[in-house]
Amino acid sequence: MLAQPEVAVAxxxxxxxxxxxxxxxxxxxxxxxxxxxxxxxQITGLIGPNGAGKSTFLAVLAGTLxxxxxxxxxxxxxxxxxxxFRRARRxxxxxxxxxxxxxxxxxxxxxxVAAPDNRGDSLVGALLGKRYWIEDERRHTRVARELLARFxxxxxxxxxxxxMSGGQKRLIExxxxxxxxxxxxxLDEPMSGVHPKIVLEIQRYxxxxxxxxxxxxxxxxxxxxxxxxxxxxxxxxxxxxxGSGTMASLRRQREIVDAYLVG
Amino acid sequence: xxxxxxxxxxxxxxxxxIALLALNLQFGVSGIVNFSFIVFQAVGAYAAAILSMPxxxxxGYDFQVYVGGYQLPFPIPWLGGAVxxxxxxxxxxxxxxxxxxxxxxxxxxxxxxIITNEVITNARPFxxxxxxxxxxxxxxxxxxxxxxxxxxxxxxAMTAICVVLVFVVVNRIVNSPYGRSLRAxxxxxxxxxxxxxxxxxxxxxxxxxxxxxxGLSGAILVGFIQLWAPSVWLYPETIILFAAIIVGxxxxxVGAILGALLVPVGFEEVxxxxxxxxxxxxxxxxxxxxxxxxxxxxxxWFRPEGVxxxxxxxxxxxxxxxxxxxxxxx
Numbered sequence: 001m002l003a004q005p006e007v008a009v010a011x012x013x014x015x016x017x018x019x020x021x022x023x024x025x026x027x028x029x030x031x032x033x034x035x036x037x038x039x040x041x042q043i044t045g046l047i048g049p050n051g052a053g054k055s056t057f058l059a060v061l062a063g064t065l066x067x068x069x070x071x072x073x074x075x076x077x078x079x080x081x082x083x084x085f086r087r088a089r090r091x092x093x094x095x096x097x098x099x100x101x102x103x104x105x106x107x108x109x110x111x112x113v114a115a116p117d118n119r120g121d122s123l124v125g126a127l128l129g130k131r132y133w134i135e136d137e138r139r140h141t142r143v144a145r146e147l148l149a150r151f152x153x154x155x156x157x158x159x160x161x162x163x164m165s166g167g168q169k170r171l172i173e174x175x176x177x178x179x180x181x182x183x184x185x186x187l188d189e190p191m192s193g194v195h196p197k198i199v200l201e202i203q204r205y206x207x208x209x210x211x212x213x214x215x216x217x218x219x220x221x222x223x224x225x226x227x228x229x230x231x232x233x234x235x236x237x238x239x240x241x242x243g244s245g246t247m248a249s250l251r252r253q254r255e256i257v258d259a260y261l262v263g
Numbered sequence: 264x265x266x267x268x269x270x271x272x273x274x275x276x277x278x279x280x281i282a283l284l285a286l287n288l289q290f291g292v293s294g295i296v297n298f299s300f301i302v303f304q305a306v307g308a309y310a311a312a313i314l315s316m317p318x319x320x321x322x323g324y325d326f327q328v329y330v331g332g333y334q335l336p337f338p339i340p341w342l343g344g345a346v347x348x349x350x351x352x353x354x355x356x357x358x359x360x361x362x363x364x365x366x367x368x369x370x371x372x373x374x375x376x377i378i379t380n381e382v383i384t385n386a387r388p389f390x391x392x393x394x395x396x397x398x399x400x401x402x403x404x405x406x407x408x409x410x411x412x413x414x415x416x417x418x419x420a421m422t423a424i425c426v427v428l429v430f431v432v433v434n435r436i437v438n439s440p441y442g443r444s445l446r447a448x449x450x451x452x453x454x455x456x457x458x459x460x461x462x463x464x465x466x467x468x469x470x471x472x473x474x475x476x477x478g479l480s481g482a483i484l485v486g487f488i489q490l491w492a493p494s495v496w497l498y499p500e501t502i503i504l505f506a507a508i509i510v511g512x513x514x515x516x517v518g519a520i521l522g523a524l525l526v527p528v529g530f531e532e533v534x535x536x537x538x539x540x541x542x543x544x545x546x547x548x549x550x551x552x553x554x555x556x557x558x559x560x561x562x563x564w565f566r567p568e569g570v571x572x573x574x575x576x577x578x579x580x581x582x583x584x585x586x587x588x589x590x591x592x593x
Binding site for chain 1: 439444447449456468
């Protein structure tokens with residue numbers, strides 16, 4: 001099982017190549033020369049102790065924080081200087097570590113707002129009136145409701161997202177990201193605060209998505225989860241990559257075990 | 264109640280409704296704290312005035328100095344007012360909305376409002392300085408005598424048509440997927456970017472659309488009162504409009520209309536009837552400001568969502584409570 005992806009890595013060009021990424025905050029080197037390749041169609045885990053720079057690195061990849069150095073190439077295109085919304089339109093979609101729902105939008109609206117091709121999502125389209133865009137809206141509503149049903153949130157669709165629990169907000173965010181039909185999904189601790197039953201549902205769904213060819217890079221603290229879900233793992237500490245490979249191979253490396261896996 | 268007073272009240276109500284629909288789009292829906300809103304109304308009024316007035320050397324107009332004076336017929340002054348509001352929004356938006364954080368945007372816009380007023384007040388050759396422009400010809404005044412009752416109601420009707428038009432436009436924007444993107448940006452700009460929204464573009468568009476509508480409201484007002492001076496668009500006027508949005512309900516177009524009727528129209532009309540001999544001179548206007556302030560604080564404290572809160576969008580085919588209880592029972 002674990003050997004297969006490695007064959008795939010060799011066969012495929014990485015979907016995303018980050019080369020010598022730096023992110024400094026006034027002297028604090030949060031990300032200090034990180035280089036990774038994200039192979040397509042796999043789930044790559046990003047682990048490390050608190051303050052290792054994992055979330056910062058994810059933000060730099062998504063463009064929500066600009067890099068202070070290094071280059072990011074996505075599917076053969078240098079995107080280092082592109083803004084976050086352009087990267088999102090290219091297919092790099094991130095979720096946030098802290099809940100980031102649109103509080104005064106309903107749960108369903110939180111999903112619909114992310115759908116990329118809606119004729120009513122421009123000033124002119126809006127002015128042309130409901131008849132011009134209602135078909136797009138209905139189509140997206142069907143997709144959104146399927147997602148809501150899958151994650152057991154159908155009953156909540158008309159409630160304000162701001163009134164949901166922490167775990168539900170996390171689900172909303174994952175569903176919202178999926179509405180964009182991403183090519184690379186960057187997940188920042190997607191399972192934290194989520195009920196174990198739903199965690200299994202998210203896990204199954206991520207595996208389905210991988211089977212459909214979606215590439216995922218996820219920050220996760222729960223090592224059993226990482227072991228079950230991730231094809232390969234990158235370990236970060238103090239802004240640097242200290243190791244990578246499968247979870248099993250990492251467990252054999254003394255210094256990584258010292259730095260993170262037990263300590 | 265005499266009919267001039269009624270017409271006057273109705274035109275003011277219409278102008279305030281139009282302005283507040285624009286401010287609601289900017290502030291209520293999109294979260295742009297436009298503290299210079301009144302400037303956009305003013306620029307529309309000035310533009311409409313100089314488009315409809317004869318040049319300043321014409322007989323009867325030579326006591327004032329101003330640029331332009333094109334004597335153009337209706338509807339050019341009104342359209343010109345709207346265009347002027349939109350044009351002003353472009354440079355202001357480019358400077359203010361791109362780099363600054365939203366609280367600093369509000370401060371920058373407030374300062375802009377004060378500076379603009381000072382400049383127009385003191386640069387007399389431009390728009391006649393503090394004295395302002397007078398004898399602005401009302402629309403069709405060469406055909407109908409503006410001092411008749413018929414004309415007054417004709418003006419009310421024209422204002423009403425604009426109110427309906429603006430209401431349809433803002434309603435279509437607010438209730439569309441585009442309006443949803445605007446609300447998402449208001450709620451959390453960073454997350455909106457992460458799902459592919461361009462906040463600068465969204466804000467610029469709303470700023471310009473709001474500027475166009477505000478400019479139109481100024482053009483309508485100046486055609487009716489026939490004069491326009493810096494003293495009528497001091498920055499506190501914007502605060503009154505914000506009070507109206509907060510009272511009416513942020514993000515609700517019907518709330519904006521209600522706010523227009525309750526605050527700028529209702530409130531000012533009611534306090535007008537307090538006898539001016541009451542207390543020392545200047546007491547009543549000062550107390551009006553105190554009351555506006557208390558109104559804002561009171562609403563933010565006790566009913567922050569306003570009289571008519573932003574509507575919650577429930578979609579066709581959404582499960583209703585009975586369905587859920589059925590589902591639970593089975």
